[in-house]
Amino acid sequence: MAPEPMIEPVDEPNDGPAADDRSVVVVTGASGGVGAACIERFTAGGWRVVGVDLAPTSTAGVHVVADLARPVECRRAIAWALEATGRLDGVVNAAGVWHEGPAESTTDAEWDRVLDLNLKGLFFVSTAAIPHLERTGGWITNLSSDAGVQGNTGAAVYCASKGGVTNLTRALALELAPRGVRVNAVCPGDIDTPMLAGQARDHGGDDPQGYLRSLLGQYPQGPRARFIRPAEVAELIWFLGQPSSAPITGANLSIDFGLSSGI
Numbered sequence: 001m002a003p004e005p006m007i008e009p010v011d012e013p014n015d016g017p018a019a020d021d022r023s024v025v026v027v028t029g030a031s032g033g034v035g036a037a038c039i040e041r042f043t044a045g046g047w048r049v050v051g052v053d054l055a056p057t058s059t060a061g062v063h064v065v066a067d068l069a070r071p072v073e074c075r076r077a078i079a080w081a082l083e084a085t086g087r088l089d090g091v092v093n094a095a096g097v098w099h100e101g102p103a104e105s106t107t108d109a110e111w112d113r114v115l116d117l118n119l120k121g122l123f124f125v126s127t128a129a130i131p132h133l134e135r136t137g138g139w140i141t142n143l144s145s146d147a148g149v150q151g152n153t154g155a156a157v158y159c160a161s162k163g164g165v166t167n168l169t170r171a172l173a174l175e176l177a178p179r180g181v182r183v184n185a186v187c188p189g190d191i192d193t194p195m196l197a198g199q200a201r202d203h204g205g206d207d208p209q210g211y212l213r214s215l216l217g218q219y220p221q222g223p224r225a226r227f228i229r230p231a232e233v234a235e236l237i238w239f240l241g242q243p244s245s246a247p248i249t250g251a252n253l254s255i256d257f258g259l260s261s262g263i
Contacts, residue, residue, distance in 0.1 A: 023136075024048045024085045025241065026078065028068055028125055029095030031057040033193025034143060037230035038092050041238045050081040052125075053095070068095050068121035069113070078128035088132040090241045093122040094143045096161075098195055100203050103156040111157055118161035123168060126183075134179045141240050142169050142185040143233075144252060146260045149187055162187075166252050173250030182249040184240050189256030190215050192227040220258045228255060 025042050029035035030051025039049050039061055049061035056063050062084050066077040082088060099106075099114045126140050133139065147155060148162030169185040176183055190196055196212075204211030212227075219225035236255055239245060254260050 020048060020085075021087070022046060022048050023089040024050065024081070024087050025090040025092060026050045026052060026081050026088065026125075026129065027092040027094060028052045028077075028121075029093075029143070030063065031055065032094060032096075032195065033191060033230040034188075034233050035092070035094040037234035038094060038237055041231070041234040042241075045238060047089075048085055050085065052077045052081075068125060069116035071120070071124040074121055074124035075128040078125065078132070082132060087136060088129055089136045089138045091126060091129045091133070091138075091140045092143070092237055093125055093140065093165075095121060096143060098155075098199055099157045100155050100199065102154065106157055114157045114161050115164075118158070119164040119168070122165060126172065130176065130179075130181060133181045134176075137180045139182040139184070139241055140172070141237050142183070144169065144185040144187045146187055146189045146254065146256045148185070149252065149254065150260050169252060170250050177249060182240075182246070184248060184250070185252045186233060186236050186240070187252050187254045187256065187260070188228050188233050189219070189259045190227050191233060192229055196227065218259060220261070225257065228257070 025047050027035050027038045027049060030039060030053040035051065035053070036057065039051055042049050043061060050064060051057055051061055052064045052066050052068065054065065054067060056065060064077045064080050066073040068074050068077070096118045097114055099110055122142060129140065142165050144165040145162040147159045148166035151159055166185060166187065169183055173183040200208035200211040216225040216227070233255060236253065240248060
């Protein structure tokens with residue numbers, strides 16, 4: 001028999017669901033650069049935040065430990081968030097992993113690792129949240145990528161996962177619009193996060209800084225190019241969660257300094 005999924009509340013809610021009627025957002029990938037920035041932004045905006053990741057994080061709010069590559073844990077994470085807070089107004093699907101390398105050398109395990117988290121996990125977190133978001137007129141914002149709107153050399157598996165996120169966002173937006181739930185995605189270029197540093201370390205050979213320079217060399221800003229900051233992505237996600245964004249659904253919004261504008 002398979003072991004029970006690990007779903008652990010790291011911080012207990014203070015006074016129970018009935019004590020606080022502020023809006024609630026679930027943020028997956030809570031320990032990552034964008035996830036942590038979203039937690040900070042929504043907390044500053046007065047929302048209650050439930051962070052979900054493989055390990056506890058040091059960010060504010062309530063935390064759930066879950067392996068989102070497993071659909072059963074996606075469902076239980078959302079269930080615990082509801083038990084802890086009593087409502088759900090938004091979901092930020094920021095959990096994800098990078099994979100780089102020639103397509104012909106990609107293994108089954110590598111394919112599954114990327115697709116299971118980047119696409120399948122995102123889908124099952126979203127579907128578990130839908131009934132609760134319908135009750136509040138809520139929303140889902142997915143973290144896609146420039147790789148979700150254009151091909152990137154040497155990143156076929158990652159592009160497949162993020163291309164799936166991009167079109168899944170459109171399909172869910174159409175399906176859920178009659179139920180009052182909005183679904184959008186943001187599509188960043190390279191973000192200055194630990195994941196990007198890991199890319200450079202793992203794929204930059206003996207010159208990680210050269211790897212990073214080669215990425216910046218693709219941007220139209222030339223010598224003025226820089227990487228996107230996590231807080232800049234979080235600000236766009238915050239905007240998409242506000243009532244003033246009510247007309248925006250089914251959108252895949254690029255935030256990439258124009259990197260994908262030439263396609």
